[in-house]
Amino acid sequence: MPRPLVDQHTILHPGEAVPTEADAPTYTRTDLEVSEGTAQHLRDKSAPANTSRNYASQRGKFAEWCEEMGRVARPRTTATYVERVAGLIAREMTQNTIRTYMLGVRTWMPEDRRPGTTEERGICADYRKEWGKRNRVRKAPAITEPMLHAMVDTCDLHLPAGLRDRCTLLVGRGALNRRIELADLNIADIEVEDGGVDLWIADAGADPTHQGRWKPGSATVKREYLDRAQSRAQNPRRQVRANRRSAEPHAQ
Known part of the structure; x- marks a missing residue:
């Protein structure tokens, strides 16, 4: 018997049958393959060279850290992601450095396997407040x-x-x-x-x-x-x- 294809977001109208695997379309290679011209466009859409080098460095460091910690680097879990952010905060890196570092790591993950950022934003918001208090610059007085x-x-x-x-x-x-x-x-x-x-x-x-x-x-x-x-x-x-x-x- 075909397995139902439903989740918590499925809505059925009165009299509508429950969708099953038998109702799903069957994809062939034609549906998945792109032309050589499209493939070239996809290859050319990469980030600028300096950004690519920066991301490669960040991802390499993240992979090394995961190996030392005994964690899976890719695709990594939300706990691993948050733990890495907390480690960068403990090293007192600047907010922009942490944001850039973790952006390179996050975009390295498959789109459907990227963890949420709610926890990251929460701890970064607290760190931003502490950083602002500790690194506040005293400005020169106004000229009267x-x-x-x-x-x-x-x-x-x-x-x-x-x-x-x-x-x-x-x-x-x-x-x-x-x-x-x-x-x-x-x-x-x-x-x-x-x-x-x-x-x-x-x-x-x-x-x-x-x-x-x-x-x-x-x-x-x-x-x-x-x-x-x-x-x-x-x-x-x-x-x-x-x-x-x-x-x-x-x-x-």
């Missing part, structure tokens, strides 16, 4: 307005370095730039408006398009540096004004 004024007052406006430093301080404080954004700014990336300054931040880390973005600046930024850094014809502020004047007749 009096502190900013004191720093700006030290800039000698008779020297190019003083003009540069004053501009950097005011632009950076007004727009809350990162250091790399300030260092990469060119004169042409700054447009002085009547109400303030606009900055063009090129290839910013927070920009997913990596095409640059406009970032509003500070209304308190002085124009001495821009006025003295370039000639009258090249000054961005004058270029903006000239473009606006030329656009006004067309708009009318």
Whole structure:
């Protein structure tokens, strides 16, 4: 008699017969085989070389650990997986290192034999809290307005370095730039408006398009540096004004 094919998720409608092995389709080699072109695509879909090397190293270390512990490496059990995570935590590895390490191990397993990650996430969450408390970095105090004024007052406006430093301080404080954004700014990336300054931040880390973005600046930024850094014809502020004047007749 054919064996029923049911589990805890099976739902039968009124009058419907219980499915058995006799109702299951019969697969042949044709159903399981792919063409040479498809096989090539499957081979080419592998991870980048550096990622593959990293995963191979992690999986090799995991296999060695399993052999020392007398455990089966592949496919391994959830208990083995969790025990390995706990061992990495005991060695005080960083959270990202543990996550990357165990990802390489988990993806090594057959898809239908991969253990759950509920227990792993639980112990990693507790470790994350402990790690944060033990490795918290004390940040530098914020620069207040009096502190900013004191720093700006030290800039000698008779020297190019003083003009540069004053501009950097005011632009950076007004727009809350990162250091790399300030260092990469060119004169042409700054447009002085009547109400303030606009900055063009090129290839910013927070920009997913990596095409640059406009970032509003500070209304308190002085124009001495821009006025003295370039000639009258090249000054961005004058270029903006000239473009606006030329656009006004067309708009009318």
